[in-house]
Amino acid sequence: MRLHLxxxxxxxxxxxxxxxxxxxxxxxxxxxxxFAFAQRVYFENGIVGLKxxxxxxxxxxxxxxxxxxxxxxESLGLHDYQxxxxxxxxxEAVFLKIPYxxxxxxxxxxxxxxxxxxxxxxxxxxxxxxxxxxxxxxIYDPLMLFAxxxxxxxxxxxxxxxxxxxxxxxxxxxxxxxxxxMFVLLKxxxxxxxxxxxxxxxxGTLIIGGVVAPILLVGGFYLFLTxxxxxxxxLSGVTSGTVNYxxxxxxxxxxxxYVPYPTxxxxxxxxxxxxxxxxxxxxxxxxxxxTLIGAIFxxxxxxxxxxWIAWTIPLAIIYGSxxxxxxxxxxxxxxxxxxxxxxxxxxQTGGFEILGTKTFNLPFIMGYTNTLFxxxxxxxxxxxxxxxxVFQRPVKFKVEIIAFVILxxxxxxxxxxxxxxxxxxxxx
Amino acid sequence: xxxxxxxxIILVVLFASLVLVFRGSVPQNNATQIEGTSHxxxxxxTTLGPEIWSDNLTAQSRWQVYPDKGTSSYITYGSNxxxxxxxxxxxxxxxxxxxxxRSINVSLNDExxxxxxxxxxxxxxxxxxxxxxxxxxxxxxxxxxxxxxxxRLGQGTNENLTTNLALNSYLAxxxxxxxxxxxxxxxxxxxxxxxxxxxxxxxxxxxxxxxxQREPYVNGVAYNGLIVRLNSAFDASSPTDESLFQIYxxxxxxxxxxxxxxxxxxxxxxxxxxGYVYHLKSISDYEEANLLPQNVHDFPSVYSHSNxxxxxxxxxxxxxxxxxxxxxxxxxxxxxxxxxGYVDPNFAQFLYSYYIVFLFxxxxxxxxxxxxxxxxxxxxxxxxxxxx
Numbered sequence: 001m002r003l004h005l006x007x008x009x010x011x012x013x014x015x016x017x018x019x020x021x022x023x024x025x026x027x028x029x030x031x032x033x034x035f036a037f038a039q040r041v042y043f044e045n046g047i048v049g050l051k052x053x054x055x056x057x058x059x060x061x062x063x064x065x066x067x068x069x070x071x072x073x074e075s076l077g078l079h080d081y082q083x084x085x086x087x088x089x090x091x092e093a094v095f096l097k098i099p100y101x102x103x104x105x106x107x108x109x110x111x112x113x114x115x116x117x118x119x120x121x122x123x124x125x126x127x128x129x130x131x132x133x134x135x136x137x138x139i140y141d142p143l144m145l146f147a148x149x150x151x152x153x154x155x156x157x158x159x160x161x162x163x164x165x166x167x168x169x170x171x172x173x174x175x176x177x178x179x180x181x182m183f184v185l186l187k188x189x190x191x192x193x194x195x196x197x198x199x200x201x202x203x204g205t206l207i208i209g210g211v212v213a214p215i216l217l218v219g220g221f222y223l224f225l226t227x228x229x230x231x232x233x234x235l236s237g238v239t240s241g242t243v244n245y246x247x248x249x250x251x252x253x254x255x256x257x258y259v260p261y262p263t264x265x266x267x268x269x270x271x272x273x274x275x276x277x278x279x280x281x282x283x284x285x286x287x288x289x290x291t292l293i294g295a296i297f298x299x300x301x302x303x304x305x306x307x308w309i310a311w312t313i314p315l316a317i318i319y320g321s322x323x324x325x326x327x328x329x330x331x332x333x334x335x336x337x338x339x340x341x342x343x344x345x346x347x348q349t350g351g352f353e354i355l356g357t358k359t360f361n362l363p364f365i366m367g368y369t370n371t372l373f374x375x376x377x378x379x380x381x382x383x384x385x386x387x388x389x390v391f392q393r394p395v396k397f398k399v400e401i402i403a404f405v406i407l408x409x410x411x412x413x414x415x416x417x418x419x420x421x422x423x424x425x426x427x428x
Numbered sequence: 429x430x431x432x433x434x435x436x437i438i439l440v441v442l443f444a445s446l447v448l449v450f451r452g453s454v455p456q457n458n459a460t461q462i463e464g465t466s467h468x469x470x471x472x473x474t475t476l477g478p479e480i481w482s483d484n485l486t487a488q489s490r491w492q493v494y495p496d497k498g499t500s501s502y503i504t505y506g507s508n509x510x511x512x513x514x515x516x517x518x519x520x521x522x523x524x525x526x527x528x529x530r531s532i533n534v535s536l537n538d539e540x541x542x543x544x545x546x547x548x549x550x551x552x553x554x555x556x557x558x559x560x561x562x563x564x565x566x567x568x569x570x571x572x573x574x575x576x577x578x579x580r581l582g583q584g585t586n587e588n589l590t591t592n593l594a595l596n597s598y599l600a601x602x603x604x605x606x607x608x609x610x611x612x613x614x615x616x617x618x619x620x621x622x623x624x625x626x627x628x629x630x631x632x633x634x635x636x637x638x639x640x641q642r643e644p645y646v647n648g649v650a651y652n653g654l655i656v657r658l659n660s661a662f663d664a665s666s667p668t669d670e671s672l673f674q675i676y677x678x679x680x681x682x683x684x685x686x687x688x689x690x691x692x693x694x695x696x697x698x699x700x701x702x703g704y705v706y707h708l709k710s711i712s713d714y715e716e717a718n719l720l721p722q723n724v725h726d727f728p729s730v731y732s733h734s735n736x737x738x739x740x741x742x743x744x745x746x747x748x749x750x751x752x753x754x755x756x757x758x759x760x761x762x763x764x765x766x767x768x769g770y771v772d773p774n775f776a777q778f779l780y781s782y783y784i785v786f787l788f789x790x791x792x793x794x795x796x797x798x799x800x801x802x803x804x805x806x807x808x809x810x811x812x813x814x815x816x
Contacts, residue, residue, distance in 0.1 A: 025779065029766070052676040071450045117802070118802050126792075136783075136787065223676070223754075230712070337788065341788075355771050359769055
């Protein structure tokens with residue numbers, strides 16, 4: 001018997017196979033614990049844990065939907081297993097990650113529809129960083145990214161209002177999603193399309209209202225505002241103890257603290273440049289470009305949580321495909337592979353996702369002095385390279401870039417860990 | 429296409445129904461949440477209490493000098509101040525000159541706080557050490573080598589050294605000295621690094637010990653710490669077969685503009701979870717603190733001896749004059765975040781290899797294969813391939 005598959009189905013099945021092979025045996029110990037806890041107290045004790053759920057409510061509801069079949073299996077007597085020190089059970093981990101794995105497939109389909117080709121979509125689908133976020137870490141960023149790229153697809157089809165709805169939903173899943181909405185609102189404002197602006201603004205407001213309403217209902221508004229919104233825009237009350245992953249903050253912590261609200265500043269600057277360029281270029285291309293640049297800048301000039309690194313991948317692939325930048329599209333593979341290596345060995349210290357504990361350190365690449373500085377600097381170089389690919393005229397991908405990235409990592413390792421420049425500067 | 433959308437809608441409706449039907453009905457018990465605010469017993473504030481010991485620093489004071497061999501030193505007294513002057517010759521090893529004040533008697537039961545004002549010559553190092561006796565004449569130290577009052581670099585200006593003596597004893601010895609233990613001696617020293625020579629001085633202008641006063645919390649009083657006590661029903665409701673995963677605390681807080689503080693959760697003298705360091709925000713007085721067991725690295729200066737559960741709010745800098753607890757949620761899981769634990773090395777190696785193959789090797793190989801296959805595709809290419 002021969003099974004006939006289209007190329008597209010073959011790609012999806014291969015990617016799914018990889019994801020489902022990783023999902024049950026891996027997980028970010030803390031984040032998976034948080035999500036598993038929220039679902040367990042709902043299905044076991046009937047407690048709606050929205051008040052202390054550490055992110056936006058739509059994520060909670062999405063998780064509830066996909067966790068429900070697992071709750072049914074548990075009710076029918078399923079005995080699940082806990083692997084080593086992971087905070088979730090193995091089958092439970094799969095159910096927690098299914099929405100993000102499905103979001104990966106959806107992004108794949110949308111990229112293929114925007115670009116009209118399978119290659120760019122495949123570059124996204126097999127990117128180690130996208131696999132890592134959805135199937136290893138179990139973080140919800142792919143949901144937001146799906147809404148963003150779907151918004152871009154709707155924009156391509158001239159469905160401006162529906163694309164605004166998609167961007168609003170993206171923002172409801174993760175605040176970064178509001179960036180493209182802000183751009184389209186700005187464009188309508190400066191081109192004096194006040195009617196469309198009004199409708200889009202109303203949609204955005206309704207979505208924000210819909211997001212905040214459940215939190216108001218359970219009485220956790222101030223917790224949400226303080227623990228989520230203010231933290232995202234750089235107004236957190238935490239003085240020390242939490243980690244910042246940006247090399248700018250790591251090396252210049254003393255100076256940067258005098259810059260008021262850097263995240264908001266970045267958003268304003270990027271919006272201004274978008275407004276200038278949107279007058280001449282195609283809506284879709286300019287929007288993809290400046291959303292991508294916004295993501296890069298947020299990664300450089302804010303707390304730069306490691307999962308944010310993946311925001312750039314689908315945007316870079318779409319922008320690269322729309323403008324003939326094959327170099328940029330292929331660079332996302334190097335970028336994603338290097339980022340996962342860095343996150344595994346330095347920011348998350350490896351064994352955490354694999355074993356659930358930090359007991360084992362691989363020699364030379366884990367647990368050395370100033371790992372976070374090396375992570376921050378190499379990530380900074382990776383982001384700068386992407387920025388160069390965005391602004392540079394279209395070029396083909398050269399294998400030398402891989403050597404350059406490895407050299408950047410080794411240089412960072414030498415100067416920041418072995419020579420210990422942070423100690424000389426008095427920041428470590 | 430229409431059928432696909434219909435299938436998605438049917439699935440969403442089906443799953444949403446399951447969410448409603450199975451709420452609270454799964455028989456397993458793998459998570460527990462306790463609302464701490466419903467177990468709140470009382471809030472106490474701690475302030476500096478009355479002075480229980482001080483030295484007027486006159487010639488009648490019983491300070492004695494202990495110089496290292498080869499150094500010269502003497503004490504003079506000014507207007508309520510003591511001036512230790514010492515000469516260090518250039519030698520290739522460190523040297524010190526110390527002054528002792530013995531036969532003082534400060535009970536640790538009062539949770540004493542010592543306040544010392546010293547001025548050491550710029551460039552010389554100095555420090556302060558307290559020692560005592562437990563019942564039965566067992567000696568103990570209320571200092572340790574890495575505490576912030578050892579080997580300090582003189583700045584040539586007055587510096588205030590405030591020490592929680594009971595806490596320092598705990599940190600130095602890993603346990604609190606027995607009840608009725610006393611601080612019996614104080615030592616101040618200046619020390620020269622190898623090769624450092626010349627005349628240096630240490631001027632002691634104030635030294636006193638104050639008791640810690642604990643009183644029920646009242647708005648507007650300047651506290652250096654708070655103890656938020658939970659009643660015994662909280663301990664009774666805590667699961668025995670699960671471990672603390674994390675605590676969320678939401679509260680309003682006010683204080684001096686330089687206030688920096690940290691929250692701890694303790695059972696008696698055992699720190700169960702620790703939060704980050706927070707400061708006051710200009711935009712809102714509401715704060716959310718996350719306390720995690722894997723974050724425990726410190727011991728709070730405000731604690732309770734009794735075997736109760738409580739949140740300790742410690743002002744590391746400045747003082748707290750307003751605190752209103754809004755949310756206190758305790759979350760328990762069967763297995764919480766474990767920073768270290770035994771894993772069979774062979775199994776760990778197998779998992780690492782599995783991980784590398786599925787996360788790096790296969791995706792990269794697939795990318796290369798499909799790149800080759802799709803290199804010449806056109807936008808409308810929907811070619812069918814076969815797979816055995």
